[in-house]
Amino acid sequence: xxxxxxxxxxxxxxxxxxxxxxxxxxxxxxxxxxxxxxxxxxxxxxxxxxxxxxxxxxxxxxxxxxxxxxxxxxxxxxxxxxxxxxxxxxxxxxxxxxxxxxxxxxxxxxxxxxxxxxxxxxxx
Numbered sequence: 001x002x003x004x005x006x007x008x009x010x011x012x013x014x015x016x017x018x019x020x021x022x023x024x025x026x027x028x029x030x031x032x033x034x035x036x037x038x039x040x041x042x043x044x045x046x047x048x049x050x051x052x053x054x055x056x057x058x059x060x061x062x063x064x065x066x067x068x069x070x071x072x073x074x075x076x077x078x079x080x081x082x083x084x085x086x087x088x089x090x091x092x093x094x095x096x097x098x099x100x101x102x103x104x105x106x107x108x109x110x111x112x113x114x115x116x117x118x119x120x121x122x123x124x
Contacts, residue, residue: 002026002111006095008080009118016122017083022095022115024076029108031099034071034078038091039117045094049080062088085122092117 008020024031035050035058049069051057057069068081078095095115100108 002101002113004097004113004115006115006118009120011121012085013124016085020080020118022078024097027101029100033098035096036080037094087122090122093120
């Protein structure tokens with residue numbers, strides 16, 4: 001079993017900063033992708049930032065230059081540093097982890113796991 005746990009989030013004024021953390025645990029063999037998605041009022045999730053095993057990172061245009069994603073491979077943890085926050089950054093942020101784990105029979109399986117969601121509110 002693979003579990004993903006998020007922490008961080010909260011209420012901040014425009015221009016402020018917040019940091020989100022996401023840790024994956026369990027019988028993980030390797031992780032190929034960790035990223036953050038923001039859910040809109042239509043309950044659709046858009047990619048905000050992601051990082052791949054190759055160390056390649058990707059960002060939504062709306063957050064480039066303000067958000068930074070980083071990863072600690074030893075801890076299977078990804079961070080999202082959010083600076084110069086704007087009201088339009090408000091939403092529920094979900095961490096997604098994709099990788100491979102071993103099942104009870106010892107066979108490799110691909111997994112996708114979502115965190116529980118973290119509320120980020122940017123308001124004066």
